[in-house]
Each structure stands twice: as structure tokens, then as C-alpha cells.
Amino acid sequence: MAPSHGSPHSEAAKMEQIVTEFFAKSLHIILDSRTSCMSSRSFRGEQIMSSPSSSSSSTSSVRPRDKWFNLALRECPAALENLDLWRQSNPAPMVVDVVLVQRPLHWDPISFSPKRDLIRNFSSEGYPFGWHSDQEEFRCEAHSEKIIERWVLRYESKKVKDNHSSGSRRSSNSTLHTLYKKSILLLRSLYVTVRLLPAYKIFRELNSSGRIRTFSLTHRVSSFVEPFNPREEAEMQRFGFTPVETSSGRLCLSVSYRSSVLDISSESSTPISPQVIPDYVGSPLAEPLKRFPSLPVAGLGTHGSPSSLPFSGRHSWSYDHYRASSPPSVFFSPSPTHSETCASISNPSSHRFPPTSLPPHPPETSVAHKNNTSFDEYYPSPTFSPSPSPSLPICIPGSHLSKGLLRSESAPVNIPTAKIANSPALSNKQFLPPSPPIKSTRSGTLRTDNYVDPNQISATVEQLFSLGKDETRKYLGMKISSTSSPQISFSRSSSRSFQDDFDDSEFSCPFDVDDDDMTHPGSRPGSFDQRGHLSEPLEPGGLFPIRKSQDAAVGALVRMLKKAPPLRQESSGSVNVPQVAGPEIWSNSLDEHNQAVQHAASASITSSGLVTLKTTADALEELQGYREEMNNLLLKQGCKSNK
Amino acid sequence: MNCEVCQLKELEVEHFEIGEVLRCILHTIVFHRALGLVRPKDIDLELFEITYVQCGDVELEKKIDEKIEQFISWVEKHPNKKSQICLSFYEVKNKQPSWWTNKIERLYWEQWYINLNVAQHTKAHSSKSHHSKLVVDPGESAVEERSVRRAALEASLREVMFQIIKFANEKKDHVPPIPNREGIVSFPYEITIPSSSDSAFGMDMIKKMLQTGHPTMLS
Numbered sequence: 001m002a003p004s005h006g007s008p009h010s011e012a013a014k015m016e017q018i019v020t021e022f023f024a025k026s027l028h029i030i031l032d033s034r035t036s037c038m039s040s041r042s043f044r045g046e047q048i049m050s051s052p053s054s055s056s057s058s059t060s061s062v063r064p065r066d067k068w069f070n071l072a073l074r075e076c077p078a079a080l081e082n083l084d085l086w087r088q089s090n091p092a093p094m095v096v097d098v099v100l101v102q103r104p105l106h107w108d109p110i111s112f113s114p115k116r117d118l119i120r121n122f123s124s125e126g127y128p129f130g131w132h133s134d135q136e137e138f139r140c141e142a143h144s145e146k147i148i149e150r151w152v153l154r155y156e157s158k159k160v161k162d163n164h165s166s167g168s169r170r171s172s173n174s175t176l177h178t179l180y181k182k183s184i185l186l187l188r189s190l191y192v193t194v195r196l197l198p199a200y201k202i203f204r205e206l207n208s209s210g211r212i213r214t215f216s217l218t219h220r221v222s223s224f225v226e227p228f229n230p231r232e233e234a235e236m237q238r239f240g241f242t243p244v245e246t247s248s249g250r251l252c253l254s255v256s257y258r259s260s261v262l263d264i265s266s267e268s269s270t271p272i273s274p275q276v277i278p279d280y281v282g283s284p285l286a287e288p289l290k291r292f293p294s295l296p297v298a299g300l301g302t303h304g305s306p307s308s309l310p311f312s313g314r315h316s317w318s319y320d321h322y323r324a325s326s327p328p329s330v331f332f333s334p335s336p337t338h339s340e341t342c343a344s345i346s347n348p349s350s351h352r353f354p355p356t357s358l359p360p361h362p363p364e365t366s367v368a369h370k371n372n373t374s375f376d377e378y379y380p381s382p383t384f385s386p387s388p389s390p391s392l393p394i395c396i397p398g399s400h401l402s403k404g405l406l407r408s409e410s411a412p413v414n415i416p417t418a419k420i421a422n423s424p425a426l427s428n429k430q431f432l433p434p435s436p437p438i439k440s441t442r443s444g445t446l447r448t449d450n451y452v453d454p455n456q457i458s459a460t461v462e463q464l465f466s467l468g469k470d471e472t473r474k475y476l477g478m479k480i481s482s483t484s485s486p487q488i489s490f491s492r493s494s495s496r497s498f499q500d501d502f503d504d505s506e507f508s509c510p511f512d513v514d515d516d517d518m519t520h521p522g523s524r525p526g527s528f529d530q531r532g533h534l535s536e537p538l539e540p541g542g543l544f545p546i547r548k549s550q551d552a553a554v555g556a557l558v559r560m561l562k563k564a565p566p567l568r569q570e571s572s573g574s575v576n577v578p579q580v581a582g583p584e585i586w587s588n589s590l591d592e593h594n595q596a597v598q599h600a601a602s603a604s605i606t607s608s609g610l611v612t613l614k615t616t617a618d619a620l621e622e623l624q625g626y627r628e629e630m631n632n633l634l635l636k637q638g639c640k641s642n643k
Numbered sequence: 644m645n646c647e648v649c650q651l652k653e654l655e656v657e658h659f660e661i662g663e664v665l666r667c668i669l670h671t672i673v674f675h676r677a678l679g680l681v682r683p684k685d686i687d688l689e690l691f692e693i694t695y696v697q698c699g700d701v702e703l704e705k706k707i708d709e710k711i712e713q714f715i716s717w718v719e720k721h722p723n724k725k726s727q728i729c730l731s732f733y734e735v736k737n738k739q740p741s742w743w744t745n746k747i748e749r750l751y752w753e754q755w756y757i758n759l760n761v762a763q764h765t766k767a768h769s770s771k772s773h774h775s776k777l778v779v780d781p782g783e784s785a786v787e788e789r790s791v792r793r794a795a796l797e798a799s800l801r802e803v804m805f806q807i808i809k810f811a812n813e814k815k816d817h818v819p820p821i822p823n824r825e826g827i828v829s830f831p832y833e834i835t836i837p838s839s840s841d842s843a844f845g846m847d848m849i850k851k852m853l854q855t856g857h858p859t860m861l862s
Contacts, residue, residue: 070680070821181678182815188675189808191683195694196804204694239805242812 019155021068022183026153032076033194034098069184092223093154100148102215148258149199157249175247182244197257557623646751647817649810651803653758665711667695672755674698675811678821678829691797700827710834718761728757729835752817
């Protein structure tokens with residue numbers, strides 16, 4: 001037993017040691033479950049992977065600290081740090097305040113700077129733990145603090161040494177043993193209690209997933225009790241542990257806690273409307289035995305009362321709106337129309353196809369898609385989204401995304417796919433008569449990409465992000481489109497590349513292929529073999545018309561140009577045409593390649609946007625020129641042959 | 644030594660919830676009585692937003708799961724019955740052989756009674772329902788009722804957890820000194836379920852009566 005080993009101390013010294021260690025252990029237990037300890041990174045990882053995980057320290061070695069009170073705990077630097085501070089003021093009481101810090105929701109939908117916001121959000125998405133570290137100095141903005149728990153641990157010493165209850169009948173040694181045993185018992189209780197109090201839920205939520213949160217937990221350890229104001233006092237509940245009597249005093253431990261913490265946490269986390277959740281795969285509705293451990297609305301009514309929703313909605317609206325300010329331009333920008341022309345005005349066929357070729361349209365979609373309906377009418381294949389929806393529950397276990405969100409997220413991606421897939425004949429007719437079979441396989445693989453990519457971990461964050469955006473779109477609807485429409489005219493490209501950054505996982509592949517295909521064949525123009533191959537790149541342009549509409553147009557034109565070889569082959573006289581055109585195309589596609597690289601890196605968002613702008617404009621211009629040149633040549637050839 | 648008895652608040656559970664609820668309660672109790680070197684293991688319930696603590700003893704886990712399984716099969720044979728699971732801690736006394744038995748004597752010093760009322764899940768919202776409304780739309784109302792009921796059970800389970808904490812806190816004197824043996828669960832324990840009970844409970848009573856006369860154990 002820990003207190004009895006070592007040199008023969010006096011009883012008082014031993015007792016003092018027990019008391020001191022009791023303070024240390026208590027602090028350790030409290031902070032261990034309230035602060036994000038550095039060493040518990042792996043523990044957090046576990047939490048993310050599977051909720052019923054063990055938080056026990058995995059090492060089998062027993063550290064001396066663990067032996068105390070027979071309770072082995074994880075290393076918690078915060079506890080050690082604070083303990084050293086406290087030890088200097090021993091034997092004063094130890095007061096541990098657990099503070100909920102809420103960052104103000106200062107995002108103003110009107111006066112925001114998209115770029116700054118974008119970067120900030122991106123960083124907070126990418127490093128959620130770093131961002132939510134409990135180090136206050138990282139946060140420069142004003143924030144509101146609220147004490148949600150106050151632990152008071154004190155040793156009340158008695159003047160007269162009289163033996164109490166159990167101690168009275170025992171020898172002094174057994175008194176020590178009794179004290180030690182009782183403190184073990186008390187610490188066991190503390191350990192369980194700390195996990196039952198509402199603040200633990202916040203701690204878990206902060207550690208469980210990579211969602212953006214506007215709150216965090218921090219702590220203050222002091223040696224004096226700063227009284228609550230009466231209102232605070234009224235909000236606090238108190239739980240007092242039974243004091244442990246010692247021969248010269250007693251150990252008292254109590255906690256005051258706010259029982260209404262839950263509302264705060266669910267309010268400030270990502271808002272999810274309760275009407276949407278039930279449709280979500282694995283929801284209590286779909287599977288009554290299942291539950292989401294950290295679901296903010298807690299499976300229909302444990303604490304997520306509908307009344308709290310408008311509140312949360314409002315908060316995150318402004319928040320979401322802020323970060324989602326640009327993407328809506330993808331929806332409402334003229335690009336879809338553009339892509340339509342590019343994809344050979346396939347409306348008639350696509351209107352015909354969806355009902356038969358697509359899986360049944362989920363009825364719940366209508367709720368989530370309220371504002372997208374007009375869009376859906378034009379692109380009647382939103383049912384193609386099954387690809388993201390099944391994969392998401394797997395790849396984002398900690399987050400709670402409604403199906404509606406997924407649906408709207410997938411819409412801009414998959415709809416064009418479906419459209420093209422449904423109307424191969426038409427697009428082929430226009431662009432590449434010789435190779436329809438390749439085309440269809442191509443679109444098939446692309447769809448598989450959509451299935452696979454979301455599973456990549458790297459994509460998860462981006463997915464999450466874009467989901468948030470789409471949700472906003474859902475909420476804000478046309479309002480967003482109006483705010484973002486000026487943006488389309490000014491910096492359409494930047495908003496576009498913004499989208500690129502977060503959709504990279506899905507788009508970079510096809511686009512890279514496109515570039516590769518264009519780069520090499522472009523440099524060695526025109527064999528018959530390659531013509532079939534060349535037909536492929538056309539697909540991405542048509543497949544992602546909304547996002548890449550202009551590029552797609554360029555790509556299509558480039559390929560039209562490339563299809564010049566047949567013409568050239570017919571006539572041996574026009575040798576210099578491909579020689580001129582080849583390098584040009586190549587450089588052109590290089591530009592695009594650069595752009596793709598930048599997309600992948602997603603480092604400088606604006607610059608990539610600029611490149612896009614330049615490329616597109618230039619390419620169009622150049623191609624127009626080529627076309628004319630070509631026509632001229634053809635005419636000349638025609639003249640020649642006629643002659 | 645007196646035997647402290649704690650009657651835990653009755654919980655109304657559905658069949659599928661029995662396992663998780665019992666596991667949570669039993670482990671929480673044992674954790675309070677596992678005075679050996681413990682590496683606590685946090686376990687999140689799947690059905691409820693509650694985290695409880697296990698003491699990380701594989702044998703204990705096995706035994707608890709085994710007993711729960713037995714209990715569930717008992718419940719299946721005896722539907723719609725209130726039932727009691729008893730977790731007892733005892734000390735073994737074999738130094739002084741008594742005149743009436745040469746077996747090892749068990750000195751019970753603490754008993755926890757877990758009270759469950761198992762509702763039939765199939766009839767949960769029609770016959771068992773408190774309000775006598777007709778189930779017109781079984782889909783929606785059932786789900787709603789279920790979630791309300793679930794929330795209520797979660798609150799009750801939380802209450803039971805605090806009951807355990809409070810009891811363990813208030814009553815410390817009767818806990819025997821920590822034995823000097825290795826092991827996480829320092830005191831021998833026993834989980835009694837109704838199936839094996841009828842006679843066992845009777846025996847318990849006799850033993851308890853006998854034990855009360857014994858002098859307090861001193862170490």
C-alpha cells in the first residue's frame with residue numbers, strides 16, 4: 001500500500017502525504033475529463049474511431065503515481081502543472097473551475113471578406129484540435145466565459161485530535177488505513193461522477209469529431225473560492241461528497257455544476273433540423289436500437305427540444321452563410337446553362353431518362369431540397385446521389401449529417417454525370433462520332449470514383465465542409481443567390497476555385513486524366529489510335545459542366561481542334577497546320593494543368609482563380625482563332641482540290 | 644460487521660435494453676468496490692448518453708456478461724415480471740470452522756438490489772402504455788413514444804448511477820480493509836439472479852441472520 005512504504009514517517013506525516021496525494025489525484029481525475037490533455041491524443045483518436053472505447057492507459061507498467069489510491073490514470077500535464085501551482089499554497093483549498101468558453105458568433109453576412117473567412121474556416125477545419133485547444137492565447141477575439149463546474153476540495157483540520165467513528169476503535173495504523181481506504185472510495189466515486197455530469201458531454205463532444213465548434217472548455221485552478229453572483233448561484237446544482245474523516249480533520253469534496261450546459265452545447269454545434277435526421281441512415285427511426293452518442297439533438301427528444309432549434313439555426317446560419325458565401329454561385333451561376341450547350345443540349349433525353357434509369361427518388365428529398373427544386377427540375381437526376389450517402393456514415397462517424405445535406409451536396413456533382421450518361425448519343429453526335437463505347441465506360445468509371453473517393457479520409461473534412469455550405473444554401477435559398485450574384489460577375493472564378501478546393505477528392509482525378517491526355521497527344525498530333533483515346537477527355541468536360549463549365553468548353557474546343565487531324569489526313573497539303581496548332585494546344589493544356597495542380601494544392605485560392613480566368617479567356621480566344629484558321633485552311637484545301 | 648443493503652430505484656426497461664442497463668449498473672457498483680489497482684475503462688452506452696466506468700477486470704466482465712445472459716433467458720421464460728438482481732460482496736472466513744458447517748463461510752457485508760421491470764417490447768405501446776389511446780398510426784406514435792420512454796429511462800438510469808455514488812459515499816465504514824492480495828476486484832462478490840435464486844435468496848437470509856451475531860471483523 002502506497003502510504004505505508006518508504007521510510008518510517010510519523011503518522012501525521014503519512015496522513016499529510018495521503019491528503020496531499022488525494023488533492024493531486026482529485027485534480028488529475030477532474031482535469032483528465034475536462035481538458036484536452038496533450039497525451040490523450042491517442043485516446044481521442046480512439047474516441048473518433050469507436051465510441052465504446054477504453055480510455056485506460058494501455059501501458060501495463062505501474063507508475064508510482066498510479067499506485068496512489070490504486071487508481072492508474074492517463075498522463076495529464078494540465079493536472080501536474082496546476083498541481084505545482086497549488087502546492088505552493090498548500091494547505092489552502094483547491095478550487096477547480098471548469099469554464100465553458102463560447103466564441104462570439106461575429107460573422108456578419110453582409111460585411112465579410114470572403115477570402116479571409118475562407119482561410120480561417122479552412123484552417124479550423126483542417127486542425128480542429130489545434131484550434132480548439134484550451135490555450136487561451138490562441139484566441140484573440142472577445143469571447144464569453146461561463147463557469148459550468150466548480151470543484152472545491154479542502155482539508156478542514158480540527159484543533160482537537162479526537163477519534164471519529166471508525167477510527168475510534170482502531171489503532172493509529174488502522175486509522176491511516178481507514179483514511180486511505182476511504183479516500184480510495186471517494187476517488188472512485190469522483191471518477192464516476194465526473195463522467196456523469198453534464199460538462200462531460202461537452203468534453204466528449206469537443207473531442208469526438210472534427211466539427212467546427214464555437215465553444216471550448218478551459219479550467220482555472222485557484223486556492224480561493226470566488227463567490228458566484230446570486231443568479232449564477234441559482235443556476236448551479238450542488239453535489240457534496242461525504243467527507244472523509246481523518247484523525248486531525250476531514251477531507252471535503254464538493255461540486256457545483258450547471259445542469260443546463262446541454263442546451264449550450266447543442267445550440268452552438270452544427271445545426272441539424274430534427275425533421276431531417278429521422279431519414280438519415282442508422283437513425284433511431286431506421287434502426288431503433290441504434291443511437292448516436294454525441295448527436296446534438298440526441299435522437300429525437302432527449303434534450304434537443306425543437307424550441308432550441310431556431311436559436312441554433314440562427315447562430316449557425318450567419319456562420320454558415322459566412323463561409324458558404326461563395327459556393328452558391330455554383331448553383332446559380334450561368335455555368336449550368338453554359339454546360340448545357342457544351343454537353344450538347346441534352347435536356348430532352350435527360351428528361352426522359354431519369355424516371356426509368358435512376359433509383360427511386362427518395363420522398364424525403366423534397367424537404368431538404370426546398371430551395372433546390374427549381375434546380376432539380378432542370379436536372380432531374382438528383383437520385384444519383386446514393387454514392388455519397390452510403391459512404392458518409394462510414395467515413396464521418398462522429399458527425400451527424402442529415403441525408404438532406406448529403407443530397408444537396410451531391411446534386412451539383414452527380415447530376416451532370418447522370419445527364420451525360422443518359423444522353424451519350426446526343427453528345428457523341430456533336431463531338432465524337434467514332435467512339436461511343438469508350439465514352440460510356442468512361443462515365444461508368446467516373447461514377448465509381450464518386451463512390452470511392454468520399455471514403456478517403458482526406459476527403460472527409462472537405463465533404464463536411466461542403467455539406468455545411470449546402471445546408472446553408474438550403475436554409476438561405478434565394479437569399480444567398482442574391483448576395484452571391486455580384487460575386488459571380490466580379491470574381492466568379494475565385495468562388496469557383498473555392499469549390500474546387502473542397503471537392504478536389506472527387507474532381508482532381510478526372511481532371512488530371514484530362515490534362516494528361518491532352519498534354520501528350522497534343523505534343524504528338526494525330527494518329528488513329530489516339531483518336532479513340534482522345535475522346536475520353538471530352539467526358540470530364542461534359543461530366544462536370546457546372547463546375548468546370550468554361551474549362552469544359554475549352555476542352556471541347558481543344559478537342560474539336562484535335563479532331564482536325566482527320567481533316568488534315570485527307571489532305572496532305574496542310575502539314576503546317578498541326579505543327580502550328582500542336583504546340584499551341586499543348587501550352588494551352590499546360591495552363592490547365594497548372595490550374596489543376598493548384599487545385600490540388602489548394603494553397604492560394606485566389607491565384608488559382610486568376611489562372612482560371614486567364615486560361616479560360618485566352619483559350620477561348622485562341623481556339624476561336626484556330627477555328628477560323630482551320631476554316632480558312634479547309635476552304636483553301638477545298639479550293640485546291642477543286643482546282 | 645453489518646451488511647449494508649442498497650435498493651436501487653426500479654427501472655422500466657425493454658427487453659433489448661436489459662443487457663446494457665445491467666452492465667452499466669453492475670460495473671459501476673463493482674468499480675466502487677474494486678479497491679485494487681485499477682485502470683479505469685470508460686464505456687459509452689450505446690442506447691443512452693451515459694458513460695460508465697469499468698475497472699478493467701476481464702474475469703469480472705465475463706462473469707457479469709454471463710449473469711446478464713442468464714437473466715435475459717430467465718426474463719424470456721417469465722415475461723411481465725418484476726425482477727431483482729442482487730450483487731453481494733462478502734468476506735471469506737475459513738479460519739474458525741463453525742460447528743454447523745465445515746465449508747467456507749461467507750460474510751456478506753454489502754448487497755445491492757437492482758430492480759428491473761421488463762416491459763414486453765411488442766406490446767410496449769398498446770397494452771402497456773399508460774395512456775389508453777388507440778394506436779392509430781403505429782409507425783409515428785410508436786417512435787415518438789419510444790423516444791420519450793428512452794429519454795425517461797436514461798434519466799432514471801442516471802439517477803440510479805447517482806444513487807450508487809451516494810450510497811458508496813455515505814457508507815464507507817462497513818467496507819472491510821483492503822485485502823493484501825493482488826487483483827483489481829479486491830473483495831469476493833456474487834451476482835444472484837432470479838433463476839438461481841429461490842433457494843439462494845433463502846440461504847442468504849439465513850446467512851445474514853447468522854452473520855449479524857458475529858463480532859465485527861478486526862484486522
